[in-house]
Amino acid sequence: MTAALLDVTGLERHFDGVRAVDGVTFQVQPGEVVSIIGPNGSGKTTTLNLVTGTIPAHGGTIALDGARIDHASTVDIAEHGIARTFQNGRVFATLSVADNIEVGIHSQLQAHRPFRRLSHVFLLRWIPLLAELFVAVFGTPAARRERAGIDTVIDLEVDRFEARLGPRRDDPAYTLSYANRRRTEIARALALQPKLLVLDEPTAGMNQSETAEVLAQLLELKAAGQAILLVEHKLDLVMTVSDRVIVMDGGRIIAEGDPQTVRTDPAVIEAYLGRRRESGSGAAAPGSLSEDERSETETKRGDLADSGEEGSA
Numbered sequence: 001m002t003a004a005l006l007d008v009t010g011l012e013r014h015f016d017g018v019r020a021v022d023g024v025t026f027q028v029q030p031g032e033v034v035s036i037i038g039p040n041g042s043g044k045t046t047t048l049n050l051v052t053g054t055i056p057a058h059g060g061t062i063a064l065d066g067a068r069i070d071h072a073s074t075v076d077i078a079e080h081g082i083a084r085t086f087q088n089g090r091v092f093a094t095l096s097v098a099d100n101i102e103v104g105i106h107s108q109l110q111a112h113r114p115f116r117r118l119s120h121v122f123l124l125r126w127i128p129l130l131a132e133l134f135v136a137v138f139g140t141p142a143a144r145r146e147r148a149g150i151d152t153v154i155d156l157e158v159d160r161f162e163a164r165l166g167p168r169r170d171d172p173a174y175t176l177s178y179a180n181r182r183r184t185e186i187a188r189a190l191a192l193q194p195k196l197l198v199l200d201e202p203t204a205g206m207n208q209s210e211t212a213e214v215l216a217q218l219l220e221l222k223a224a225g226q227a228i229l230l231v232e233h234k235l236d237l238v239m240t241v242s243d244r245v246i247v248m249d250g251g252r253i254i255a256e257g258d259p260q261t262v263r264t265d266p267a268v269i270e271a272y273l274g275r276r277r278e279s280g281s282g283a284a285a286p287g288s289l290s291e292d293e294r295s296e297t298e299t300k301r302g303d304l305a306d307s308g309e310e311g312s313a
């Protein structure tokens with residue numbers, strides 16, 4: 001058995017009285033695509049926030065490639081090899097597509113960021129800052145070589161979304177459509193060449209054809225051996241792309257297995273449909289989730305439905 005790429009044990013996080021993540025244990029193997037699904041508020045995003053160091057855990061351990069990362073900073077975790085996108089999408093609005101992607105690899109730069117390790121030492125932070133300024137103003141042969149490498153990475157990532165991002169490489173992100181901003185965010189995460197790609201609802205707010213495009217890109221990444229931890233409400237996409245599905249409810253894992261097993265698990269059907277029954281909107285159907293029921297589980301959020309000036313995609 002191969003060592004797990006990501007090994008999460010007994011993870012805990014509460015917000016005041018709410019146990020948002022309550023003893024969660026799971027692994028992601030190298031090259032594996034694992035999805036976390038569950039009703040709204042079940043702790044999916046909080047789990048991703050803990051794994052990526054966005055917020056600290058109140059208990060449990062997280063290891064990447066055998067090294068503990070549960071007390072590491074987000075920057076260190078990114079350097080260890082975890083890159084993420086956010087549920088509501090986050091790009092720098094005034095930066096171009098290319099510059100947004102470049103931000104993703106900034107932490108990895110060597111020649112442009114001499115003495116970068118000293119930036120962790122409070123009293124010596126001025127040394128890397130001055131060194132970076134020197135490199136920016138005068139340049140060095142190593143920095144010029146590194147610049148060429150950065151441009152290659154940006155080109156590769158823009159090419160991944162060629163038809164969409166290619167013509168918009170130098171456009172500021174605020175002029176992009178919503179879907180293209182999300183593509184830019186995924187490109188920025190991939191520029192890090194992460195061991196584990198963490199995606200929080202990458203298709204939220206996207207229409208059917210945009211969602212299909214993202215699915216095709218995820219399948220391509222999977223075929224290339226990219227390990228992915230995905231949170232997503234669109235169950236058809238989840239069932240198509242995932243090797244394994246984890247179902248959360250109330251901060252706990254209530255089911256886990258291959259897509260087909262999870263789809264027909266009574267506890268999963270109850271978690272999704274029990275809320276409908278409680279609200280008096282009908283009885284749970286036996287067997288697997290139907291198309292209607294699955295589409296009902298998709299989150300409709302006003303804040304995600306904005307569209308940019310350039311059109312639908």
Ligand SMILES: Nc1ncnc2c1ncn2[C@@H]1O[C@H](COP(=O)(O)OP(=O)(O)OP(=O)(O)O)[C@@H](O)[C@H]1O
Pocket residue numbers: 015018019020038039040041042043044045046047087299
């Ligand atoms: N920063 C916070 N402060 C207070 N409570 C929070 C915070 N973040 C999450 N919670 C609470 O923790 C619980 C889990 O939230 P989380 O965002 O992880 O759910 P989710 O499964 O991602 O839901 P959704 O599908 O709606 O995105 C919810 O009850 C939520 O209100």
Ligand SMILES: [Mg+2]
Pocket residue numbers: 044045046087
């Ligand atoms: Mg969420």
